[in-house]
Amino acid sequence: MIVFIAKRAVSGLILLLAISFITFAMVYSGGSNIARRVLGPEADQAQVDAKAQELGLDQPLILQYFSWLSGVIRGDFGTSWFSPESVTGAITSRISVTLSVVTVSIVIVAIVSVILGVVAAVRRGWLDRTLQVGSVVGLALPNFWLAMVLVVVFALGLGWLPATGYVPPGRDLGLWAASIVLPVAAIVIGGVAAAAQQIRGAYIDVLRQDYVRTLRTRGLSERSVLLKHSLKNASGPALTILSLQFIGMIGGAVVIEKVFALPGLGLLAVNSTIRGDIP
Template sequence: MLHYLFRRLGSLLATLLVASLIVFLVIEVVPGDPASYMLGMNAQPDTVAALRSELGLDQSGPARYLHWIGGMVQGDFGQSYTYRTPVVDMVADRLWVSLPLALYALLLSTVLAFPAGIWAASHRGGVADTTVMGFTQLGIAVPNFWFALLLVMLFAVNLGWFSAGGFAGWESGLFAGLKSLTLPAISLALPQAAILTRVMRSSLLDVLGEDFMRTARAKGLSARQALLRHALRNAMIPVLTIMGLQFSFLIAGAIIIENVFFLPGLGRLIFQSIAQRDLIVVESVVMLLVFAVVLVTFVIDLAYAWVDPRLRQQRR
């Protein structure tokens, strides 16, 4: 198990190194000069050159890459070209919005998907199964930003239960903060819950046809007991995979929802930084999101061995 753990850590580090090189190259080849953008079209060439030197843009590409990677290893993400503040402080402020939003949405999708998937699998071919699958198809088909606008019109404009956008801040209290994130979390959770429900149902149906399930029923367990004690645990491998991918998507892919609700999260920070040509912020935030995706995948892979003892035996 330790050999497998170290091997996976080596793979994680190699993935991060390759990803950092790709992110740097992609950002660097984007047309446009940050110094010229910041100073405007009528700026003098010597003024632009001085600002490029101050920002370190006059150095070679490899030198800038090594400086950026070395700083990130030490926890220094550089300084924003536009706001002239450390990028790590900007990320820390926005992370307290994006991370709770992702966890909130994942919790909502799990609470919805697990009972729905189990109910549909236990009533295969019946009215309940058809109804659940119909709703999941609708949840996958509906764009989350369009669903977000409907939620705003209903609960913010017509009923007045929630605000149409913005974030109250955690200093206003836990309830106020969660209330500000409720509509965005529901918007993100709907398609994820639909996908997770279908995966849970399919995985359970595969397990219910195994020989050990018939043996469990022959020993006197009811269908409900056999499903909860044996089938559910063995069906969790693909479900954990989807949950890990969903959590990564909720952190990295909430740019549209954060802009719809004017949330000061990482997604909105990336959008603003791209518009302002603040390359150091874009590079650092994207790399941080890549690290989050790789780390979640690593944790989910380790969770396989905890869920399925057969995997532990194979790795030994």
């Protein structure tokens, strides 16, 4: 077991290094062009060359990568090229916004998806068909489109919720909840559409197992069979689906935070990309 874990850890480390180097090479190749983007089109070639040397972009790519990697090992991810703010500071100051939205979203998705998936698998009929149609529709609607519709209807039209902005929970819990309702709703709709259908399929597979019929013949109540034994055995695939959903939500927060002007990691990534702030 120890050897197996060690092999998996080494292979994972090698894969991580390979991915990081490929990503680094994609964004850092062309040092003079990067320096010109930082300085702007008005800078002359001498200024561009000086900036490239200052940022270390004149060095061979492999040396730049190992310099960056040594900093990462020490916990130093570099500094923004447009401000004195460190990358670590930029992330830690914004990650709470992203995590608050994503955590609330995944909790709601988990609860609603399990309820819908189990009910559809047990009741079948029109409930099952409705879930399948709703899942297809929910997956087909882009989350940025849903976000804009929610803003138009509930913020601009009805005036119930703020259209943009974020209030930390430590400042005012009620205003914090109001500021994340629409972003969470935009994420949850697509998340439930994907997860509920998968949980339904996993639950149906469990209900077809021989041990379920055995439990029923032994006189166990239907409630115990469905909610205690069957749901427990279907929780493995459900947790896998929800964990993938959580990762996907963090990536999807890039678009959602841009739409709702939330100062999280998504907005940081978008603004840094537009400016060319590679670190």
